Amino acid sequence: xxxxxxxxxxxxxxxxxxxxxxxxxxxxxxxxxxxxxxxxxxxxxxxxxxxxxxxxxxxxxxxxxxxxxxxxxxxxxxxxxxxxxxxxxxxxxxxxxxxxxxxxxxxxxxxxxxxxxxxxxxxxxxxxxxxxxxxxxxxxxxxxxxxxxxxxxxxxxxxxxxxxxxxxxxxxxxxxxxxxxxxxxxxxxxxxxxxxxxxxxxxxxxxxxxxxxxxxxxxxxxxxxxxxxxxxxxxxxxxxxxxxxxxxxxxxxxxxxxxxxxxxxxxxxxxxxxxxxxxxxxxxxxxxxxxxxxxxxxxxxxxxxxxxxxxxxxxxxxxxxxxxxxxxxxxxxxxxxxxxxxxxxxxxxxxxxxxxxxxxxxxxxxxxxxxxxxxxxxxxxxxxxxxxxxxxxxxxxxxxxxxxxxxxxxxxxxxxxxxxxxxxxxxxxxxxxxxxxxxxxxxxxxxxxxxxxxxxxxxxxxxxxxxxxxxxx
Numbered sequence: 001x002x003x004x005x006x007x008x009x010x011x012x013x014x015x016x017x018x019x020x021x022x023x024x025x026x027x028x029x030x031x032x033x034x035x036x037x038x039x040x041x042x043x044x045x046x047x048x049x050x051x052x053x054x055x056x057x058x059x060x061x062x063x064x065x066x067x068x069x070x071x072x073x074x075x076x077x078x079x080x081x082x083x084x085x086x087x088x089x090x091x092x093x094x095x096x097x098x099x100x101x102x103x104x105x106x107x108x109x110x111x112x113x114x115x116x117x118x119x120x121x122x123x124x125x126x127x128x129x130x131x132x133x134x135x136x137x138x139x140x141x142x143x144x145x146x147x148x149x150x151x152x153x154x155x156x157x158x159x160x161x162x163x164x165x166x167x168x169x170x171x172x173x174x175x176x177x178x179x180x181x182x183x184x185x186x187x188x189x190x191x192x193x194x195x196x197x198x199x200x201x202x203x204x205x206x207x208x209x210x211x212x213x214x215x216x217x218x219x220x221x222x223x224x225x226x227x228x229x230x231x232x233x234x235x236x237x238x239x240x241x242x243x244x245x246x247x248x249x250x251x252x253x254x255x256x257x258x259x260x261x262x263x264x265x266x267x268x269x270x271x272x273x274x275x276x277x278x279x280x281x282x283x284x285x286x287x288x289x290x291x292x293x294x295x296x297x298x299x300x301x302x303x304x305x306x307x308x309x310x311x312x313x314x315x316x317x318x319x320x321x322x323x324x325x326x327x328x329x330x331x332x333x334x335x336x337x338x339x340x341x342x343x344x345x346x347x348x349x350x351x352x353x354x355x356x357x358x359x360x361x362x363x364x365x366x367x368x369x370x371x372x373x374x375x376x377x378x379x380x381x382x383x384x385x386x387x388x389x390x391x392x393x394x395x396x397x398x399x400x401x402x403x404x405x406x407x408x409x410x411x412x413x414x415x416x417x418x419x420x421x422x423x424x425x426x427x428x429x430x431x432x433x434x435x436x437x438x439x440x441x442x443x444x445x446x447x448x449x450x451x452x453x454x455x456x457x458x459x460x461x462x463x464x465x466x467x468x469x470x471x472x473x
Contacts, residue, residue, distance in 0.1 A: 019114070021107045022225040034228055038160075041220050045160050046169065048218035049153040050176045052112065055211040057180020058188065058204035059119045060146050063088075063139070064283050065188040066197040068290055068297060073197075078421075078443070080132045082414020085283055086407040087136040091143025093403030099144075100151035100396015104251045104389065108152040109219040115148035117212035123205035127198055143403075150399055151392040154379050158391035159222050162235045163471070164328050167380060171319020174375035178311030178367065181282060185308060189301030232388075255393035258386035263469045266462055267385070268398050271377040272405025273459035277345060278370055279406045280452035281307065284413055284445075291443045293353070307363040311371030318372030319380070330381045331467045334373065338460035341369035345456055349449045377463060378402060384471040409455070413448045420444030 028034050063070075063085060070076050076084070103111065122142040129135060153173060161169045184204070191199040223231060258264055281304070289300035314337075322333045347362035379395045386394035422442045 019102075019106050019111050021105060022221055024224040025227040027229065028227040034234065037226065037228060038223070038231075038234055041223075041226070042160050044218050045156050045220050046172065048109075048215050048220075049112075049156050050173050050179070052116065052176075052211055052215040052219070053149045053153050053173070054176030054179035055183070056116050056119065056146065056149055056208060057177070058184050059116075059123045059142065059208045060088075061181065061184040061282065062123065062188055062200040062204055064286060065185060065297075065301065066192050066200045067284075067287050069192060069197045071287075075130060075197075076132055076135075078418045079414050082410045082418075084132065084136050084139050085410035085414070087140035088143040088146075089279075089403045089407035089410055091140035092147045093143075093400040093407065095144030095147030096150060096399030096403065097147075097396040099148035100154075100392040100394070100399060101255060103148070103151040103155045103392030103396070104255060106152070106155075106392075107221045107225075108155050109216060109221055112148060112152040112219060113212045113216035115145040115152075116208055116215060119145040120205045120208035120212060123201045123208070126201045147396075147399060147403075150379060151395045154383055154395040155392045156219065158383050158388040160220075160231055162232045163384070164323060165235070166383070167319040167323040167328055167330070168316075169319070170380045170383075171316040171372075171375055174315035174319070174371060174378075174380075175312045177374055178308040178315070178371055181308035181311070182305045185286075185301045185304040189298055193297050230388075251389045251393075254387060254389040258390040258394050259397060261385065263385055263466055264382065264394065264397060265401075266466060267377065267381060268401030270459045270462035270466075271398050271402040273455040273462065274370075274373050274377050275402045275406045276409040276455035277341070277452050277459070278374065279409055280413065280448070281348075281366065281370075283410060284417070284448070287417075287443065288445055292445060293359070303360070303363055306360060307367035310364040310367035311374075314368035314371030315375040317368075318375055322376075328384070328471075330376050330384065331463065331469075334376050334381075334463050335460070337369045337372040337376075338456075338463060340365060341373060342453070342456050342460060344369060345453050349445075349453070373459075373463075377459070381466070385469055405455075409452075412451060416447040416451065417443050417445060420447060 028037070063081065067078075067081055070081065071078060099111075099115070119142055122138055122145070126135065126138055129138070153176075157166060157170055157173060188200050188204065191203045220226070223229070223234075228234070285304055285307075286297070286300045289295040289303055290297065293300075295303065318333060318337060322328060322330050326332055344362050344366035347358065348366060351358045351362060378398060382394040382398045383391045420443060422444065
């Protein structure tokens with residue numbers, strides 16, 4: 001084989017090229033055919049990213065459900081669980097940044113499905129180890145692969161939905177967070193309660209093998225690769241007040257432009273602080289309810305499921321309000337949701353015992369408002385100000401800052417909770433009627449709660465400072 005032929009063969013068999021976005025196809029000239037294809041594929045894309053990302057959550061949050069069984073069985077300490085959680089957050093943060101830049105160049109259909117498959121395999125691999133360092137390494141890798149889902153979904157939304165409708169559709173997509181968290185907290189709680197903590201890895205791992213196949217079947221590459229015009233041209237949606245500069249031929253120039261924006265950095269910090277309060281509830285809420293509210297594992301799982309169930313509505317309502325009543329302006333609605341989220345946290349942690357209805361209402365309000373904030377601070381506003389060609393990079397950048405904030409939360413929260421551990425001696429009668437004294441461990445959350453609420457207030461202030469930021473196409 002000649003040298004030129006050998007080089008061509010090497011390029012053709014490069015496995016990484018399979019993940020690259022395809023070339024633009026010749027433009028379809030029949031308007032009816034264009035309309036037909038856009039309508040069909042937009043619904044397929046929405047279903048794929050919403051269900052794919054949501055169901056993928058079941059491989060992301062198993063540790064949040066099994067913390068107490070792991071502590072009670074003496075498998076790990078709270079500090080070790082915090083460090084393992086931090087490994088995931090760091091892996092997710094770095095993975096989301098790198099995968100975000102890659103997603104702008106990738107065929108997201110193939111890229112997204114492959115990362116869900118790898119996450120499923122890691123959950124199954126966790127069953128073979130009970131070493132804290134092995135768990136930290138595997139869970140960090142899981143974070144890396146989970147970090148591809150959000151950028152891939154953001155790129156799909158930016159490519160298939162135009163500016164004035166993007167908030168509404170992003171709100172629908174963002175319900176995937178609550179969908180996934182609800183599935184994890186409710187069904188994983190049942191698995192762990194009846195089958196042990198190992199089932200919390202096995203069930204999601206096997207389930208997400210099917211999810212990966214579903215994403216590959218339903219998701220689509222860019223419209224231009226199918227001969228369709230850009231979505232803004234198809235819908236004639238070029239909102240006034242946006243920067244309509246011609247995008248660079250290479251997306252890397254748009255990516256670098258987005259990263260040089262001061263507003264992007266402020267948005268990242270606001271999102272990082274919001275993630276502190278988000279994962280305070282997701283990661284430590286089960287333990288808090290069991291320790292301070294005397295809930296069973298299933299009762300705590302149902303309460304967290306109530307919280308995430310409310311989130312299904314919160315993100316959709318946020319997107320609808322910002323699109324319909326504020327002409328796709330996000331900051332005013334963000335401020336309203338931020339104030340209500342702080343109020344919800346105060347209710348969760350300072351409602352006196354014996355008021356389950358008030359506590360339930362607080363979790364519903366928190367889930368509703370946090371879901372809207374997650375939609376806007378965690379991605380929607382980043383796509384708005386970065387533009388379509390840098391959507392993946394923008395979401396990747398926001399993701400790394402956000403999950404570094406969460407990694408700090410996991411570490412600091414674990415330390416604060418571990419240092420607040422106290423022991424009480426409880427005397428009970430055994431089967432022979434003899435008094436037996438045992439030590440009961442108690443976890444003090446007061447310092448951690450102050451940290452969580454303070455971060456939520458800071459997020460509100462930072463987000464409010466972006467009131468007049470300009471958006472880009």
